[in-house]
Amino acid sequence: MSPTTPLDIQTAFAGHLGHLTAEQEEAFAKFKDNLSKANLYHPSTESRSASHDDPSLLRFLRARSWQPAAAQKQFQDAENWRLKYDVNNLYATFDPEEFEKSKRFYPRWTGRRDKKGLPLYVYRLASLDPVEKELHATPPERRYQRIIALYELMTRFSFALCSALPHPSSPTPISSTTSIIDLEGVSLGSMWRLRNHLQEASRLATANYPETLGTIAVVNSPSFFPTVWGWIKGWFDEGTRNKIYVLGKEPGAKLLEIINSEDLPKPYGGTLDWKFEDEPKLDAAAQELIGEMPKGPVIFRDGKVEKPSVGTEQATQN
Numbered sequence: 001m002s003p004t005t006p007l008d009i010q011t012a013f014a015g016h017l018g019h020l021t022a023e024q025e026e027a028f029a030k031f032k033d034n035l036s037k038a039n040l041y042h043p044s045t046e047s048r049s050a051s052h053d054d055p056s057l058l059r060f061l062r063a064r065s066w067q068p069a070a071a072q073k074q075f076q077d078a079e080n081w082r083l084k085y086d087v088n089n090l091y092a093t094f095d096p097e098e099f100e101k102s103k104r105f106y107p108r109w110t111g112r113r114d115k116k117g118l119p120l121y122v123y124r125l126a127s128l129d130p131v132e133k134e135l136h137a138t139p140p141e142r143r144y145q146r147i148i149a150l151y152e153l154m155t156r157f158s159f160a161l162c163s164a165l166p167h168p169s170s171p172t173p174i175s176s177t178t179s180i181i182d183l184e185g186v187s188l189g190s191m192w193r194l195r196n197h198l199q200e201a202s203r204l205a206t207a208n209y210p211e212t213l214g215t216i217a218v219v220n221s222p223s224f225f226p227t228v229w230g231w232i233k234g235w236f237d238e239g240t241r242n243k244i245y246v247l248g249k250e251p252g253a254k255l256l257e258i259i260n261s262e263d264l265p266k267p268y269g270g271t272l273d274w275k276f277e278d279e280p281k282l283d284a285a286a287q288e289l290i291g292e293m294p295k296g297p298v299i300f301r302d303g304k305v306e307k308p309s310v311g312t313e314q315a316t317q318n
Helices: 022-037 054-063 067-085 085-092 096-105 124-136 140-164 188-207 225-235 252-258 282-291
Strands: 108-113 121-124 177-182 214-221 246-247 299-301 302-308
Touching: 022 054, 022 067, 054 067, 054 140, 067 085, 067 188, 067 282, 085 140, 096 124, 096 140, 108 140, 121 124, 121 140, 124 177, 140 188, 140 282, 140 299, 188 225, 214 252, 246 252
Parallel strands: 121 177, 177 214, 214 246
Antiparallel strands: 108 121, 299 302
């Protein structure tokens, strides 16, 4: 099986705004009506905007196979989770210096996008070796808060920015990523030590940020990868597992089907001069729109970069 051909936009964005079947439109309308009646969502009016945007709501509905009742249960659980961890205020008040340092432990945005316009993330696990002691020395509660903050950056900044940039499916909003997981130089022992770290992030995403993981390409997989896959496959739902492709030591041919050479880092067969430890290297369109990649917790709204505001307003997505 190979990744979806990116030029087949209707297939690639099936279930997204502008690409819904009549049955999906009906399920979406029922889902929104049910949420409204349960006081979990309010639509836009002349005096206020909708409490949640359509791409966010659709992610929950896709994750639950277009079953409105099941999607509502997950949505309500996620909203309760956001209240429990005071997600909006956590993000708005997160220390910028710690925020930037936290990026060393998790998938990083390259600043580029795949051929469909999805932000391209890379996670090179061997790069955690020099900072692994620091990772494990961080109190579990704070480590969990860091993951939340970085997911908020992805959904409220990266997705929103990429939605505003030119992409083949425009005006369909961007609401998921393409990711490269690089296992070069990783030992079985280090994978075992990192298992709780990796599981924590994957479970948080599956429950509270559903359908944000698009294509996942595992590259440079070691001989023991089948053992590792036996550990981790249960962390993902079936839909996510079906998006994971193991490409081996020379992934360039497959990755270039979904990512332009100038946007694919050199270690993976492209021409982009970027490595995991680097800051995002924005493409020309993004540079024209926002200049440099901002530091710390930010959101992208109405065509510009903003600092998130402190308050109790809901903001599940971009």
